[in-house]
Amino acid sequence: MDYSFDFSVIWDNFGVLLAGAWLTLRLSLLAVAFGLVIGIVGSLFRTSGNRLLNGIALAYVEIIRNTPYLIQLFFIFFGLPALGLKLSAEQAAIVSLAINFGAYSTEIVRAGVESIPKGQVEAGLAIGFNKLDVFRHIVIPPALANIYSSLVGQVILAVLFTSVVSQIAAEDLTYAGNYLDARTFRSFEIYFTLAILYLAIVWIVKALAYVIESRFFEFAKYRQ
Secondary structure: OOOOOOOHHHOOOHHHHHHHHHHHHHHHHHHHHHHHHHHHHHHHHHHOOOHHHHHHHHHHHHHHHHOOOHHHHHHHHHHHHHHHHHOOOHHHHHHHHOOOOOOOOHHHHHHHHHHOOHHHHHHHHOOOOOOHHHHHHHHHHHHHHHHHHHHHOOOOOOHHHHHHHHHHHOOHHHHHHHHHHHOOOHHHHHHHHHHHHHHHHHHHHHHHHHHHHHHHHHHHOOOO
């Protein structure tokens, strides 16, 4: 092997990679925040007992979970402009990631909701809470605690899914790497560095998840 390693391209362009990494992290956090709201609403529909709401949520989950994320991204970025709705690359990335995350989190949250004993729900109704208050204050906190590790795993997948948004020229970490590779042809050094940076982002997400769990969910697990 006569390949000569040269990581100077990384040091000379590290600002470009950091900018891409920052966008990747920002896209991930925004998509997860919006996607979790979608997941909670979807789980409320799925457990409402209303056939119409359950059917809407189920159709959404089935469509998103059984189609490739790349197709969803292309539909939002390239397809919606035909209907007069044009989004920037970054907006399309956030919307598509949130919709995708929401479908998976709907089923995860639903499983958590169904793990709550019915007695707790009945007790909440008995003291005068309406169904929405029972869901917000009695069901969701321990339900999220029960499925927290599954949600964190889905969050990590969402972080890794961001690499696909480079296909619509969203300037994330993968886009930055592809840009540098096209200019320098140092593929080994660049993609090796990308792998390390993605690992670092995932570790940051895991660290944040641990802090959130220890501060907000540890007690909720045992409140049932």
